[in-house]
Amino acid sequence: xxxxxxxxxxxxxxxxxQDAEAPVRHPVIVVGAGPIGLAAAIDLAxxxxxxxxxxxxxxxxxxxxxICFAKRPLEILDRLGCGEAMVEKGVTWNTGKVFFDERKVYxxxxxxxxxxKNPAFINLQQYHFEKFLVDRxxxxxxxxxxxxxxxxxxxxxxxxxxxxxxxTVETPDGPYRIKADWLIACDGAGSPIRAMMGLDxxxxxxxxxxxxxDVVMDADFPTERWFWFDPPFNRGQSALLHKQPDGVWRIDLxxxxxxxxxxxxxxxxxxxRLKAMLGPDIRFELEWVSIYTFQCRRMEKFRHGRVLFAGDxxxxxxxxxxxxxxxxxxxxDNLIWKLKLVMGGLAPESLLxxxxxxxxxxxxxxxxxxxxxxDFITPKSEMSRIFRNAVLDLSEHHAFARPLxxxxxxxxxxxxxGSPLNGPDCAIxxxxxxxxxxxxxAPVSCNNKEWLLGKLGNSFQILAIDVETPPSVCVGGICxxxxxxxxxxxxxxxxxxxxxxEGAVYLMRPDQHVAARWDHWNDExxxxxxxxATGRNVSGLAGGLR
Amino acid sequence: xxxxxxDPNLAKADDFYESLLAAHEGLTKAESDAFNxxxxxxxxxxxxDEGVLSQALEAARxxxxxxxx
Numbered sequence: 001x002x003x004x005x006x007x008x009x010x011x012x013x014x015x016x017x018q019d020a021e022a023p024v025r026h027p028v029i030v031v032g033a034g035p036i037g038l039a040a041a042i043d044l045a046x047x048x049x050x051x052x053x054x055x056x057x058x059x060x061x062x063x064x065x066x067i068c069f070a071k072r073p074l075e076i077l078d079r080l081g082c083g084e085a086m087v088e089k090g091v092t093w094n095t096g097k098v099f100f101d102e103r104k105v106y107x108x109x110x111x112x113x114x115x116x117k118n119p120a121f122i123n124l125q126q127y128h129f130e131k132f133l134v135d136r137x138x139x140x141x142x143x144x145x146x147x148x149x150x151x152x153x154x155x156x157x158x159x160x161x162x163x164x165x166x167x168t169v170e171t172p173d174g175p176y177r178i179k180a181d182w183l184i185a186c187d188g189a190g191s192p193i194r195a196m197m198g199l200d201x202x203x204x205x206x207x208x209x210x211x212x213x214d215v216v217m218d219a220d221f222p223t224e225r226w227f228w229f230d231p232p233f234n235r236g237q238s239a240l241l242h243k244q245p246d247g248v249w250r251i252d253l254x255x256x257x258x259x260x261x262x263x264x265x266x267x268x269x270x271x272x273r274l275k276a277m278l279g280p281d282i283r284f285e286l287e288w289v290s291i292y293t294f295q296c297r298r299m300e301k302f303r304h305g306r307v308l309f310a311g312d313x314x315x316x317x318x319x320x321x322x323x324x325x326x327x328x329x330x331x332x333d334n335l336i337w338k339l340k341l342v343m344g345g346l347a348p349e350s351l352l353x354x355x356x357x358x359x360x361x362x363x364x365x366x367x368x369x370x371x372x373x374x375d376f377i378t379p380k381s382e383m384s385r386i387f388r389n390a391v392l393d394l395s396e397h398h399a400f401a402r403p404l405x406x407x408x409x410x411x412x413x414x415x416x417x418g419s420p421l422n423g424p425d426c427a428i429x430x431x432x433x434x435x436x437x438x439x440x441x442a443p444v445s446c447n448n449k450e451w452l453l454g455k456l457g458n459s460f461q462i463l464a465i466d467v468e469t470p471p472s473v474c475v476g477g478i479c480x481x482x483x484x485x486x487x488x489x490x491x492x493x494x495x496x497x498x499x500x501x502e503g504a505v506y507l508m509r510p511d512q513h514v515a516a517r518w519d520h521w522n523d524e525x526x527x528x529x530x531x532x533a534t535g536r537n538v539s540g541l542a543g544g545l546r
Numbered sequence: 547x548x549x550x551x552x553d554p555n556l557a558k559a560d561d562f563y564e565s566l567l568a569a570h571e572g573l574t575k576a577e578s579d580a581f582n583x584x585x586x587x588x589x590x591x592x593x594x595d596e597g598v599l600s601q602a603l604e605a606a607r608x609x610x611x612x613x614x615x
Contacts, residue, residue, distance in 0.1 A: 390583035400591040 003287075005127040008058040009134050012152035018176040025164065026052050027343065029180035031155055031193055034061065035126065036311030036328035037186030038133035041147055042080045042140065043336040047458065049343065050146035052178075053137075054169060056187075058151030060130035063288035064214050067123050067242065067250055068322035072413040072438055073329040074118040075512065079457045082136040083118065086129060090122030091243050096225040098395070098405055102232055105396040106405070107224075115492035116441040117451040121322070121410065123244050125214075129325075158183070158196045160307050182339060183307045186328070191313035197304065203297020204371065206318060207257040208378050211291050213270055215249050217284035227407040229377070229392055233276035238377050240407075241277075248287060251277065252319075254378065261291045294318045296367045296374070302331075303356045310335060315363035320373035320408035323366040330413060331359050337458075337510035341534060346477050351535030354421055362414045369409045376406035413438045416513065420537075423507060423516025423529030430499040439463075439512045442493040444485055452493070455483050456512045460530060465493065466503035469521045475530045480507065509533060550601035 010033070017024040028044055030037045033055035044051040069077075069086065077083035097107040112120040140147050156175065157168035165183040168175055185193040194201060221241065228239040237254035244250055253273060255264060263269060270289055278284065298315035302308065311328030335355045341347035379385035394401035416422065416436035425435050432440060442452045460480035462469055465487060472481045487494035498504050505522075507515040507529045516529035531537050556562050570578045593599055 386579050386583045387587075390580055390587055393580070394584055394587060398588075401587060404587070 004131055005060050005062050008151065009060060009131070010055070010149045010151040011058045012150075012172050014171075014173055015148075015150060015176075017178055018171065018173060023166065023177040023179045025179040025181070026050060027180070028052075028182045028184065028339070029054060029165070029167065029178065030184045030186055031055075032186035032188060032311075032313070033130075033134075033149055033151075034186060034188060034311070035066065035129055035133065035325045036332055037184070038130065038137065039076070039080060039329050040184050040186060040310060040332040040336060041149075042082075042133065042136055043332060044340075045137075045140045045145040045147035046080065047336070047340055048146065049340060051148070052180075053147070053149040054153040054155055054167075055149060055151055056154040060134065061126040063212075063290055064125035064127065064244060064248065064250060066126045066129070066322070066325040067244055068121050068326075068410075069124055069129065070121040070322060070326045070411040071112075071116065071118045072411075073326045074122065075438075075441065075453050076329050076333045078118070078453065079333075079512070080136065081139070082132045085132050085135075086124055087118060087122055089128055089132075089245055090124035091223055091245055092119045092122055093223045093225060093243065094120070095222070096227065096407075098392075098407060099226065099228040099231060100389075100392040100396070101230055103396065105392055106402055108402070110410075115443050117453065118441070123242055123250075125244050125246075125248065126325070128245065155187075155192060155196075158193055158307070160197060160305055162305065165306050181306065181343070184332075184335070185307060185309045185313050186311050186332075187313050189312040189316045191309070193307065194299070194309065194313055197307065199304065200300055201297055201316075202300075203295055203316070203367070205295045206293070206374055206378065209255040209257065209259055209261065209264075209291055209293050210319075211253045211255050211264060211270065211273075211289065213251045213253070213274060213289045214244070214287040215251060215274060215284040216247050216287050217249060217278075217282060218247060219249075219278070219282050219284070221249070229388070229407075231277075233273070238407075239277060249284075253277075255291070265289050265291055292319075294374075296371050298360070298363045298367065301356055302359055303352050308335060308339070308352070308355065310359075314359070315367065317366050317370040318374045319370075320377060321366075321370050321410055322408070323370050323411045326411040327362055327366050330362060331355075333511045334359055338535075340510075341478070344477075347534045347536065354419065354535060358416045358419055358421075361416060361419075365414045366411070373406045373408045377408075421509070421515060421533045421535065423532050424518065424525060426501060426504070426517050426519050428500040428519070429504060429517060430496060433497055433506070433514055433517070435514050435516050437514050439506075439508060439514060440496045442496050443490065444493070446489065452485070453512060456508055457510060459510050460515075460533070461508045462526065463497075463504075463506035463508050464521075465497055465506070467505050467519075467521055469505060470523070473523065473526050473530070475527045476536070478530055478534060480526070480530060507533065548598075550598045550605060552605060 028051045030041045030053045033053050041051045041053045074083045094110045110120050154170045155167050156170045159166040165180045167178050223243050226241040240252035242250040302314045310331040317323045338351045379388045391404045395405050419436050422435035444450045444452050462480050462482045464484045501519040506517045509515050515533040
């Protein structure tokens with residue numbers, strides 16, 4: 001059977017652009033058809049902005065790679081029309097077990113909060129994830145939406161000018177030139193676009209190697225995340241076992257720094273390691289083996305004129321905590337609505353600088369968390385190992401030590417506190433829904449069939465809860481339509497959005513983040529907040545987030 | 547502001563010191579290091595207060611220009 005990641009999904013086809021006399025100019029070109037590039041393109045096409053995706057191959061990701069997708073990205077994917085299929089295919093888990101040496105030191109249950117459509121996260125191979133996105137692209141094409149993926153189109157030169165970006169693209173038929181008003185570079189951690197533009201990418205290198213093996217087995221291991229510190233089968237190192245769909249298990253083994261990578265990847269070396277881990281009686285088959293090292297780093301700025309970097313091309317983190325693909329999806333979620341307004345002449349170009357500010361804030365939070373996890377998992381000094389082991393030993397006996405065990409802090413979205421796009425707050429309302437926050441989901445019908453986030457997104461909106469408001473407010477071409485809700489028989493909505501207030505008016509951004517909120521209707525204040533949230537209030541855009 | 551107490555606070559200082567040494571008796575250097583690390587974590591959790599803990603980290607550094615509270 002041919003595996004999904006070995007099948008060409010968007011094989012090379014000659015484009016009319018290759019026969020044009022002068023380079024054809026497109027509104028937006030996305031480079032890279034990984035999870036982030038595809039999400040960006042789908043978001044644009046759904047909003048009728050023509051987009052061309054250039055990819056240097058014609059298949060989904062080789063091997064499982066990113067396998068944990070958290071709730072916020074799943075909510076974004078719902079907005080993009082492909083979240084449900086992923087959740088259905090994915091493996092949902094809540095229990096994690098932590099082992100130290102030969103003992104289980106503790107287990108935890110994520111106990112996700114009730115009243116959300118999506119689970120805390122799912123495990124799903126990146127190749128399935130990308131396949132769902134590619135299917136969505138084909139659906140949009142069938143609906144006549146302006147989206148195109150060009151396989152085996154490799155960008156070999158980029159020339160970023162003030163008014164547009166010119167690209168040279170290599171294809172099986174030879175090179176051609178093409179232009180874009182805007183270029184979104186989603187071409188991964190090794191970003192050729194970034195390199196061709198001579199841009200920085202500095203940070204911290206972690207001197208360690210990890211072996212990832214995907215094995216297919218029929219073992220009856222429970223659907224749990226198992227993490228080992230210093231286990232007998234991988235002394236002095238760590239290990240992770242995680243379930244994926246189709247009977248595939250992800251095994252991560254830390255190998256240390258001074259190893260021969262090519263030799264460690266050979267099945268005759270990998271299989272004995274896995275047998276030692278799984279026990280002699282478990283039958284398994286290797287699907288994919290890879291060795292990776294990692295760095296925590298980011299670009300100084302994600303926006304360079306008309307070139308916008310998103311995902312791993314802009315920032316890279318260690319894999320602990322699943323913050324790579326998850327944060328990249330939040331990048332494009334943040335970027336696309338801003339780009340749409342700027343392209344439509346409804347917001348100043350400086351609105352795009354807030355993409356930089358808000359997502360650098362997110363990237364820094366992710367780098368901080370994943371660096372801390374890495375320092376716990378792979379202690380770099382004798383004393384850090386002593387403290388790490390002390391935490392693990394204590395965690396077996398005393399609850400207080402368990403929050404200190406850090407085998408990855410799982411990805412949660414950041415709040416854009418201090419963003420220049422934020423408007424007024426209302427102090428008696430809950431902190432979790434303050435301006436800058438991603439809107440928490442809540443049921444909006446008693447049978448859990450309708451969800452708040454299903455009603456939000458893609459444009460500015462007025463969320464009116466137990467307050468009378470006009471049906472819409474328009475300011476300079478931007479209209480915010482009303483979504484009316486009641487907290488009657490809906491304690492989750494009340495707890496998340498009202499707190500001690502009698503009613504609430506929320507101004508929501510197109511990316512489902514809160515822009516501003518009040519406990520009563522004030523037409524003038526809402527209009528001002530829309531101006532602020534669209535960057536028209538230029539004086540507020542200096543500096544970064546506090 | 548209630549801060550780190552750097553004045554004498556152990557009612558029976560000699561007794562505590564003796565128990566501390568006794569706890570290490572018979573341990574190897576590695577076992578003692580591990581014990582000390584666990585003890586620090588237990589005490590830090592008991593203190594809890596971030597401000598007090600950061601003052602404690604500072605006090606333990608024995609910076610020369612430190613002014614006692």
